[in-house]
Amino acid sequence: MAEFLVLRFSDRAAETVEWVTVDQTGALIGEPATGDPIAAAAAALGHKVIALVPSTSVLRTTADIPIRGTSKLLQALPYAMEEQLAADVEELHFAFGKRDAAGRLPVAVVQRLAMEAWLELLAAAGLEPVALYADSDAISIVPNTTTLFVEADLLTLRDADGSVLIADIEGADTLLRLWLNARPAAGDNDDAPTQINVLAYAVPAAQTQADALLAPLASRVASTDVRLLADGALPRLAAQIVVAPGVNLLQGRYAPRSSLAAYWPVWRVAAILLVCLGITLIGAKILEITSLNRQVATLDTAIEQGIRYTFPEVREVRDARALLKSKLRGLGSGSGGGNTEFLDTLRAVATAVAASGANQTKVETINYRKGIMELRVTTPNVESLDTIQKAISKGGSLQAEIQSANPEGDEVRGRIQIKGRGA
Numbered sequence: 001m002a003e004f005l006v007l008r009f010s011d012r013a014a015e016t017v018e019w020v021t022v023d024q025t026g027a028l029i030g031e032p033a034t035g036d037p038i039a040a041a042a043a044a045l046g047h048k049v050i051a052l053v054p055s056t057s058v059l060r061t062t063a064d065i066p067i068r069g070t071s072k073l074l075q076a077l078p079y080a081m082e083e084q085l086a087a088d089v090e091e092l093h094f095a096f097g098k099r100d101a102a103g104r105l106p107v108a109v110v111q112r113l114a115m116e117a118w119l120e121l122l123a124a125a126g127l128e129p130v131a132l133y134a135d136s137d138a139i140s141i142v143p144n145t146t147t148l149f150v151e152a153d154l155l156t157l158r159d160a161d162g163s164v165l166i167a168d169i170e171g172a173d174t175l176l177r178l179w180l181n182a183r184p185a186a187g188d189n190d191d192a193p194t195q196i197n198v199l200a201y202a203v204p205a206a207q208t209q210a211d212a213l214l215a216p217l218a219s220r221v222a223s224t225d226v227r228l229l230a231d232g233a234l235p236r237l238a239a240q241i242v243v244a245p246g247v248n249l250l251q252g253r254y255a256p257r258s259s260l261a262a263y264w265p266v267w268r269v270a271a272i273l274l275v276c277l278g279i280t281l282i283g284a285k286i287l288e289i290t291s292l293n294r295q296v297a298t299l300d301t302a303i304e305q306g307i308r309y310t311f312p313e314v315r316e317v318r319d320a321r322a323l324l325k326s327k328l329r330g331l332g333s334g335s336g337g338g339n340t341e342f343l344d345t346l347r348a349v350a351t352a353v354a355a356s357g358a359n360q361t362k363v364e365t366i367n368y369r370k371g372i373m374e375l376r377v378t379t380p381n382v383e384s385l386d387t388i389q390k391a392i393s394k395g396g397s398l399q400a401e402i403q404s405a406n407p408e409g410d411e412v413r414g415r416i417q418i419k420g421r422g423a
Helices: 037-043 070-080 112-124 169-182 204-217 234-243 260-310 320-331 336-355 382-394
Strands: 003-009 017-023 033-035 048-053 058-063 092-096 105-111 131-134 145-150 154-158 164-168 197-202 223-228 362-369 372-379 398-408 411-420
Touching (some): 003 037, 003 234, 017 234, 033 037, 048 112, 048 234, 070 092, 092 112, 105 112, 112 131, 145 169, 145 204, 154 169, 197 204, 204 223, 260 336, 260 362, 320 336, 336 362, 336 372, 336 398, 336 411, 372 382, 382 411
Parallel strands (some): 145 197, 197 223
Antiparallel strands (some): 003 017, 092 105, 154 164, 362 372, 372 411, 398 411
């Protein structure tokens, strides 16, 4: 089961972070901790890292853009939203999530400088997050319910439609009055709910503020409820962001690079050995094929020499077997068994010459009469001549004898007589 370290940047000091470990269902594994990113990196070993950044630095809105395709949307968003933003779009980073049921696109907008500052802090500590979200995305969306997150100095409101409002705790009551007044009154729209539930999560230091904020709303909403976050806000946020991700800010130029490079140092030696093994196997196969081709060439040469010496009128040998059958049929003498004996003897000679392994072996003449074949061959040494004689006799059907072996310079010229056993 995958485990995640969820890290949250502080709105007050970027160098201070909180972190907690959860599994893929959002269940808490370890206790929340606070420190610098280097301390968080030590706890992140073996875990995927998700970073939450202050929602006060991220604008969350929606856009109605019919364009499809990630790259096209990232190119179109700045121009589609340019009139709604006070800052220069060239200084902003845009990201988007999955379209809602109405086809509208959830969008997150953040200063590029802020993105680069967060990522630099993480990189300096050796952390590579798989996702980066505004912490308001980790507040759950509940049908017909507005969820409040009350912390010591900040109120975050997330409505049932996913929209987000943020205010300092001093201006929280004003924000709630404006939000409540902006809701449609009964009879304004038959499809809109006239009342809604309000659920507030409060850290221990802000429980009093939460009670005070909800008290004026009790008569104007269907229900109010305050739930205390005894371990702080992060465990609740971490559990939600793992099971219901928001708009991941790591898109476009900030998208994570392939993780293959991270594993390369570990697997480099194995990869090199695998490549060397492949080269060795391929080289051995090439040498084997080359050797077989040489043997085939030697055999073909021996057969061709035998045919030319037996039938001097032959100028070109293309299909030796077919040519021999044709010539033997044309001789018109002897039985079909004699023709077969000649072919079998010639085949044995060719095989023996190829098996000798001496490329310098040459068959000079072949004489065949009354079932007896005489060969005159030139070999590099007496051992090669002896090898040919033994290879012919090895099959058992033929008997080969060396009649003579005369050294001539660097070669040995020999004569071999071949006949059937019992002949």
